[in-house]
Amino acid sequence: MRIKQLEYLEAVIETGSINEAAKRLYLTQPSLSSAIKDLEKEMGITILQRSNAGVRLTADGREFMNYAKQILDQVHLLDDRFKKQQPLHQSFAVSAQHYAFVVNAFVELLKKINAPTYKFTLRETETENIFNDLRTFKSELGVLYINN
């Protein structure tokens, strides 16, 4: 049993669908499906009742989740205490020419992410510097617009 599997299961139950949960977890539906299956096999119980309308907890599954939730809560406590300190410095920088559509896209991104995990930077610079920024890993993404 892996902590990840419990987190996966939690997401599946919250969404009521392996498909939806897979999207939220950024993995493919078959991968998630087999991860859950592996867990069920290891525990020797059926946790989910599958149908074409999604999934529902079985009685065993409901009891299992009670235990699993306890574990996840403890894991979160530990993570909060120790883990999340330094990822604050993580940054995502874009170097681009000065164009409105770049700024718009960047703002859209900020809206979507909306988390304090990353430090976002948009460098508007000359074309040549875009290449330099990427080569020196100063920026993660470069945007060029070539007008024909």
Next chain:
Amino acid sequence: MRIKQLEYLEAVIETGSINEAAKRLYLTQPSLSSAIKDLEKEMGITILQRSNAGVRLTADGREFMNYAKQILDQVHLLDDRFKKQQPLHQSFAVSAQHYAFVVNAFVELLKKINAPTYKFTLRETETENIFNDLRTFKSELGVLYINN
């Protein structure tokens, strides 16, 4: 972070030595060492103070273990409830000729394991049947003695 890592760490702390813990966990010392290192790196703290006399908990490590112990306790609760039901049928069988040293070794094994997890069987049979038992997976181990 994996549950295994926490269990590894627990064993290391209980024994006060990566070497000893590795033996208890049936893995090699370097593997265990790097597993612990990975955990420390992920958490961004130093858990163990290494020396040529073994290891000791740092202040961070002591606090970390308080959290980890909670997680492990919850995991054990879950395992006890669901997991350990069927492994009772697991069996370990030996096919061998009738020799005192085989019986002695088998008894030694029983003493050492001393757990109700396995069903032990010793089949004393003719040489040819030893091969058959292994081929059909009836036994896990065959013992032949060739007298010169």
Next chain:
DNA sequence: TCGATTTACGCTCGACGTAACTATG
């Protein structure tokens, strides 16, 4: 130099992906 840990590096297995299949309203 002995007994502990770490570093270097190779292999295998498992986690995840893609493609194709199944089933039900």
Next chain:
DNA sequence: CATAGTTACGTCGAGCGTAAATCGA
């Protein structure tokens, strides 16, 4: 037939191994 799920199978990385290096009493 659309939308849920699973099965089949390939790939890549992580976990574990072995061998050699390091380090302190």
